[in-house]
Amino acid sequence: MSEVLRLPKGFKASSLEVGVRYEGRLDVGLIASDPPAAAAACFTENAIKAAPVRIGIERFLEKMGQVELSALIVNSGNANACTGRQGLESTQLILDALSSALGVSGDQVLMSSTGVIGEPLPHEKIIRAIPGLVDGLSEEGLLGVAQAILTTDTREKVVSRKIAMERGEATMVGIAKGAGMIAPKMAAPHATMLAFILTDAAVEHETLQRLLSMAVDASFNRITVDGDTSTNDTVFLLANGASGTAPLDMASGPDLERFKEALFGVSKELARMIVRDGEGATKVVEIVVRGGWSLEEARDCAVAIANSPLVKTAFFGEDPNWGRIVAAAGKAGHPLIEEALTLWIGDVLLVTNGEFQGKDQEARAHEVMKRDEFTVTLEIGTGDYQYSMLTTDLTKDYVSINADYRS
């Protein structure tokens, strides 16, 4: 089997067609770890949080962050969001059944859900599937889970890394879903989609959470498809130590650096996969804003450009409409000066100190925009701060997908 799908030591996974919303597709997945794994998590900062997110946040608060997990169960087809007390009960019933089936403590299992908002989760269907999921657990089961979490995604998203450490090798593998309702929320620990990152390295809890928060801030929090932040966004990072490598904490030096590099790499690659698979998207565009006098200035301008419908439709039209880019930055609430703006599309200089570089350069920029991926770089001044975002174009297919979603 493919290298990319091998689970780190101690992890197994399985998936089933349960018919949560649609028949004939994998829609429930189980990831289990023996020994139990140290867990870190980032949850959505949307004020309206799905039931499994509320239960997850409560668990991390109760345990002061010291959460050990034996299993994560996840379903697509239904977000179990805006479902009130009934929704919390549904999640709890599933978690109870799961911990019984696995013979582990009730506080060693958690859940994620994704799909339609505001409809009751058919928890009986999922509970009935638990024995089968547990029986089906295998070291080859991750691809099925990667498929079971998809909603409007068109393909599964899996990334893996080997981490060479002083006392041997650890492995990290991540899966993710997310195509619409994708937008950055900056304050870690908060995320913007569903991702599960598993490693057999051993990492102390606080270090694990700190690294995950940083990685999420540098990856999942810097992508946008439509500027809508979901009620269910969650990233889990599980580290079970089964590789036998030395336990890491913030003082672990080179090993910690290698682990961090792997985690950032996996997170960024999954984030880019989400953007590439954005609803209706035909292009991935990196927006780089530099020369800001503060991080906020650079960030707010980058986010405003990345979310502007007029900029995103111009990307779709392959139109180097630099006025829209500049106008989008201008609405971000910072005192930009037109005469200080310099803009590149790819490596084509389009505007220098506010001055348009002419039709020839525009034609070259148009050529760059025909590519599937390109970069827009806006220099807003001579400050030291830079921020970048990954975004998509806005297409007719985005409208079709979302106007038809529930029909």
Next chain:
Amino acid sequence: MSEVLRLPKGFKASSLEVGVRYEGRLDVGLIASDPPAAAAACFTENAIKAAPVRIGIERFLEKMGQVELSALIVNSGNANACTGRQGLESTQLILDALSSALGVSGDQVLMSSTGVIGEPLPHEKIIRAIPGLVDGLSEEGLLGVAQAILTTDTREKVVSRKIAMERGEATMVGIAKGAGMIAPKMAAPHATMLAFILTDAAVEHETLQRLLSMAVDASFNRITVDGDTSTNDTVFLLANGASGTAPLDMASGPDLERFKEALFGVSKELARMIVRDGEGATKVVEIVVRGGWSLEEARDCAVAIANSPLVKTAFFGEDPNWGRIVAAAGKAGHPLIEEALTLWIGDVLLVTNGEFQGKDQEARAHEVMKRDEFTVTLEIGTGDYQYSMLTTDLTKDYVSINADYRS
């Protein structure tokens, strides 16, 4: 001729096909007032401001708000934004030629522009047209100006009111354009499109500005098409006193009330026309958020819902996808509580205290959403604050219009 097109006393208008960007359409308009009119204005708060906006703001600052105008000239086809020093010179050359042709002081004329950003304004074409525009000034000329300011708009927008006052009758007429790059910016005096409101009432300067700022905040600042704030947005209010009615100030009592009512009415009606003519829009939806504990809470939730691509595509799909509405409110940054949310679509109760009211109500809400206009009301708590926004659906035509704009 139609009542709606009669200019208030002392005003004349004219328009011409100048070929600023396209041939064969009215694209320059002139509005003149004799006697000169007291002027108030609201300009965009986008940091990147078009040349005519920069000159307008400077004029109001220089004159400490005491601006008297004999004429406004306006063009479509070119925004004269992001055009640097050259753009400022172009506007100034046009204003100089206009004041000479009219025989008025240079500080009695101002300009507005709308159209493509980042291309030099062909000022010679406009200057050559000025004698013809001046010769053509007539009391029947307003409809032509209303047509000359259109860009992606599909129809002209004209509203008029009679104002019965103690000493006779005044008239107010407003024209507007705006279809895309429409978004609210709250801090008056700032606006979000192009509108010219003319009245033959007499109003003291400070009162005129204060009333306009309030009217803009209650109308043009509460509409959104795509969340993009333009570099050129401007509202002018000119009052020339030619009706002979008593001069109004903040102490004018009932006459002031009647004037205010007319101004708010004209502003709101023009704002609604802009939304109805929003790029690709098939529906006008009023978003009402009430029960907020602060105005900011109600406003931020209303704006988040009104700008959410997922909500707007659901409107297009006539899908009562209340989860998206609630999720959009949830991302506005306020601590909403799911169990406190109550939602109506039209008069159909869909969610009560976080609880979905069932498929029958959903079917009724779907019927409401088939209408061209409907209201979404979200109660977020038991506070006293309410805010409303007018928005559109997001359609495939929006994408077409903006992906093809410059081609």
